Amino acid sequence: MTPSARAQAAIEILDQVIAAARDDGSPADALVSAYFKTRRYAGSKDRRAVRELVFRAIRHSAEVPASGRAALLPLVPELFDGEGHGPTAPTPDEPRAEAGIVPGWIAPLLSPLVGEGEWPALTERAPLDLRANIARTARDEMAAHFGAEPAPLSPWGLRLPSDAAASADEAFADGLVEVQDEGSQLIALACAPVDGQTIVDLCAGAGGKALALAAAATEARIIACDTNLARLRNLAPRAERAGATIETRLLDMPREAEGLADLEGQAECVLVDAPCSGSGTWRRNPEGRWRLTPERLDRLEELQRRVLDLAAPLVKPGGTLVYAVCSLLAREGADQAAAFLSRHSGFVPKDIGMDVGRLEGVGRLLTPGHDRTDGFFIARFQAR
Numbered sequence: 001m002t003p004s005a006r007a008q009a010a011i012e013i014l015d016q017v018i019a020a021a022r023d024d025g026s027p028a029d030a031l032v033s034a035y036f037k038t039r040r041y042a043g044s045k046d047r048r049a050v051r052e053l054v055f056r057a058i059r060h061s062a063e064v065p066a067s068g069r070a071a072l073l074p075l076v077p078e079l080f081d082g083e084g085h086g087p088t089a090p091t092p093d094e095p096r097a098e099a100g101i102v103p104g105w106i107a108p109l110l111s112p113l114v115g116e117g118e119w120p121a122l123t124e125r126a127p128l129d130l131r132a133n134i135a136r137t138a139r140d141e142m143a144a145h146f147g148a149e150p151a152p153l154s155p156w157g158l159r160l161p162s163d164a165a166a167s168a169d170e171a172f173a174d175g176l177v178e179v180q181d182e183g184s185q186l187i188a189l190a191c192a193p194v195d196g197q198t199i200v201d202l203c204a205g206a207g208g209k210a211l212a213l214a215a216a217a218t219e220a221r222i223i224a225c226d227t228n229l230a231r232l233r234n235l236a237p238r239a240e241r242a243g244a245t246i247e248t249r250l251l252d253m254p255r256e257a258e259g260l261a262d263l264e265g266q267a268e269c270v271l272v273d274a275p276c277s278g279s280g281t282w283r284r285n286p287e288g289r290w291r292l293t294p295e296r297l298d299r300l301e302e303l304q305r306r307v308l309d310l311a312a313p314l315v316k317p318g319g320t321l322v323y324a325v326c327s328l329l330a331r332e333g334a335d336q337a338a339a340f341l342s343r344h345s346g347f348v349p350k351d352i353g354m355d356v357g358r359l360e361g362v363g364r365l366l367t368p369g370h371d372r373t374d375g376f377f378i379a380r381f382q383a384r
C-alpha cells in the first residue's frame, strides 16, 4: 500500500471508531483487526502503519472528531493528495480535529489533584506492566527472565517497554506472569488477602484482580462475581494457566442480591472494582474520551452506588470493603466513597495500608502523571 492508501484505510477505520464510540460498539483495536480480515492484500507493515495512524489520530483529539478525515487531516496533511487510492485534497473550510487531551465537559469533573501539568501523561503510551504469579515464582526470577525492571510500587510488579510482546513468552503461557497495570496490582494489595479468608470480588470481569488475590493467598476462598457472562468466561482459562482456584458466580441484574444471599455476613473482604468512566486508562484506551457522555456518566455513578450497596451486607463484622475505580473523576471516586459512608453508618474509613498515590477524601488517588500507573481511586472501609 502507498502511504496515501494507508491514510485512506485509517480514515475508513476512524469513521467506524467514531460510530462505535457513539453507539457503544466494538473497541478500536477490534475494528482495526476486522478491517484487515477482508483485505488480504495488506501486508504486516501496512497493518502496523495504519494501526499507528489510527491510534495517533485518536490520541490527538480530545473531542469526538467530525469524521475520520477530520481526525487524520491535521496529522498527515501531505498524504491528502488524491493520488491513487489516497484521500482527496482537503477544501479550505474542511473540519480538522483540534489537538486536545481532556474533553471540555470532563475537565471540570477531574479530581483537583489532576492539574493541567499532569494532563499529557493521561494519553501518553503506557509501559507494559506484568505481575509475577507469586504462587509459582519470585518476582526477581521473572525480572531476570524478561530483563525487566521491578515496578516501583507493587512488590509483584515488573515494568517493560510498551511495545514488549510478553504474552508471546513461554513464562506467560506457563502462568508465571500476567499482564496487569501496577495500579491494578495495588488494588489487590489493598485487600490484604490472607489464606483461609472468604474474599468476594463483586465486579470481577475477566478476573484480573481475582487472579492477583488468588496468587497472594492460595488458600483463600475467592468468589468472582459479575453480571456479564462473556467477561466472566474469560476468567477460567486465565485461572487454569495460573494454577488458581477461583469460584465464579454469574449475577442476574437486577436480582444480584438473590444470587449473593448465601454470602451475607460471610466475607472478610469484598472488593468492588466498579464499572466506571475509565478516565484513568485513557493512555491505554484513548477512545474512551469519545465514548463517555454526561448521560453515560450518570448511569455509571448510579451503578457504582448500586454495587456498593450490594457489597455492604456481605462483609463480616470487622471485615473490609475495598472500593476502586479506574477513574480520575471526583464524582466516581472520593465523592462516591463519601456518599457510601453517609448511607452505611456500620462502616468506617480505613487507610489502604500503603503509602502510594495521594490522599483524596477518604481514599487515595493514583495518577499516570504522579505515580506512573493507570489512574485509580481506591478506598477501604471497615465494618464495625
Ligand SMILES: C[S@@+](CC[C@H](N)C(=O)[O-])C[C@H]1O[C@@H](n2cnc3c(N)ncnc32)[C@H](O)[C@@H]1O
Pocket (backbone or CB within 6 Å): 184, 202, 203, 204, 205, 206, 207, 208, 209, 210, 225, 226, 227, 228, 231, 251, 253, 256, 273, 274, 275, 276, 303, 306, 307
Ligand atoms: C472495572 S470492571 C472489572 C474489572 C475486573 N475487576 C478486572 O480486574 O479485570 C467492572 C465490572 O463490573 C461488572 N458489573 C456491572 N454491573 C454489575 C453488577 N450490578 N454486579 C456485578 N458486577 C457488575 C461489569 O460487567 C464489569 O465486568
